[in-house]
Amino acid sequence: MLLCGIFSSGIYVSLSSIKQKYDYTDVIIFYLFLYIGAIIGSYLLYILINYKNLIILFNNIDKFNNILSVLRYIFGGSIFYGGLLGGIFTGYILIKKNIVYEKYVDIVAASIPLFHFFGRIGCFLGGCCFGISCKFGFLYTNNPIIEANGITRFPVPLLEAAFNIGLFFLLNHLLNKEKYKNRLLYIYLLIYAIGRFFIEFLRGDAYRGMLFIFSTSQIISILIIISVLLKVFLFNKNKEKTV
Numbered sequence: 123m124l125l126c127g128i129f130s131s132g133i134y135v136s137l138s139s140i141k142q143k144y145d146y147t148d149v150i151i152f153y154l155f156l157y158i159g160a161i162i163g164s165y166l167l168y169i170l171i172n173y174k175n176l177i178i179l180f181n182n183i184d185k186f187n188n189i190l191s192v193l194r195y196i197f198g199g200s201i202f203y204g205g206l207l208g209g210i211f212t213g214y215i216l217i218k219k220n221i222v223y224e225k226y227v228d229i230v231a232a233s234i235p236l237f238h239f240f241g242r243i244g245c246f247l248g249g250c251c252f253g254i255s256c257k258f259g260f261l262y263t264n265n266p267i268i269e270a271n272g273i274t275r276f277p278v279p280l281l282e283a284a285f286n287i288g289l290f291f292l293l294n295h296l297l298n299k300e301k302y303k304n305r306l307l308y309i310y311l312l313i314y315a316i317g318r319f320f321i322e323f324l325r326g327d328a329y330r331g332m333l334f335i336f337s338t339s340q341i342i343s344i345l346i347i348i349s350v351l352l353k354v355f356l357f358n359k360n361k362e363k364t365v
Contacts (some may be wrong), residue, residue, distance in 0.1 A: 123244025128157060131233035131238060138229045138297065149226045156217060156230060163208015164200035171201070171338055202238065203342045209234075210307075224304075232293035235286040235314070242286060245313045246279035253278035254326040270326075270343040278324045285317050308350050315346040 128225040132153060139149035153313045213230070217223045249265040253276035260277055293310055296302055302309060322340045336344075 123240045123247065125242030127244075128238035131237040134236055135229055135233050138232070139226070140362025141298075142229065144226065144229075149229060150224070151224050152213075152216060152223050153233070154228055156212050160205035160209035164202065164205030164212070166208065167201040168202025170204075201262060201338070203239065203339055206234070207342075209268040227326045228297055228304060229305040232290065232297045234310060235290040235293065239290065241284050242279045242283035246277060246283070252281045252326055253324050261298075275326060276324055281324065282318075282321050285321065286287075286314075289313055289317075308353060311346050312350045315343040315350070319343040 132150065135149055135153045136146050139146040205338070213227065217227075237334055242251070249262050249267065249270055252262060252265065252267065252270040253259065255273045255297065256276045257275075259274045261272070261274050265271050289310065292313075295307060296309070305344070319340050322337050322343075325337070
């Protein structure tokens with residue numbers, strides 16, 4: 123499903139760049155570098171959150187099988203927010219190197235929820251992001267995460283998949299209408315972060331880390347919301363000064 127997401131959003135980026143009369147080869151190169159950064163970032167955040175377990179594994183490396191266990195653990199999970207931040211950081215570096223990439227950001231921003239839609243379908247099929255227990259939903263019996271089994275759980279990945287595809291259609295509409303030009307990334311970040319904050323309450327897993335009553339993703343959501351609103355405030359303030 124990850125590959126389906128990459129190819130689908132890649133096709134979308136290509137078609138959108140042709141429609142916008144951009145050099146689609148340049149746009150695809152930009153897109154691919156962003157997703158390389160996103161993949162690296164998603165694993166790095168997963169490792170950071172689960173560093174205690176990794177330390178235990180590293181301390182017990184004494185044979186080849188233990189090394190394989192460490193590698194399986196490192197590449198056995200990823201976190202979307204890590205990928206999102208990794209992609210944004212990669213894009214920032216690329217734009218600093220070549221300012222022409224900046225005009226492609228709107229297209230890539232609109233493609234993110236399309237990619238994420240397929241990713242969440244994959245989460246549902248893999249059982250990694252199970253939901254809270256409820257009277258209706260799905261029953262896992264062979265989930266690799268033991269605590270997910272034997273309880274009817276709310277299909278929270280499907281809810282987030284629906285949220286993402288709706289967000290994709292909204293951003294695509296704004297892109298085609300050329301509304302909020304050069305600001306689609308901020309719109310995406312704000313809407314997604316707000317939605318993700320509330321969706322997290324429907325997840326029943328705590329293995330990605332918790333601080334008080336909030337999950338790691340909720341804390342990141344709060345920071346993103348504050349950052350975007352601060353950016354908008356400073357932009358408007360500078361605009362007033364210019365006027």
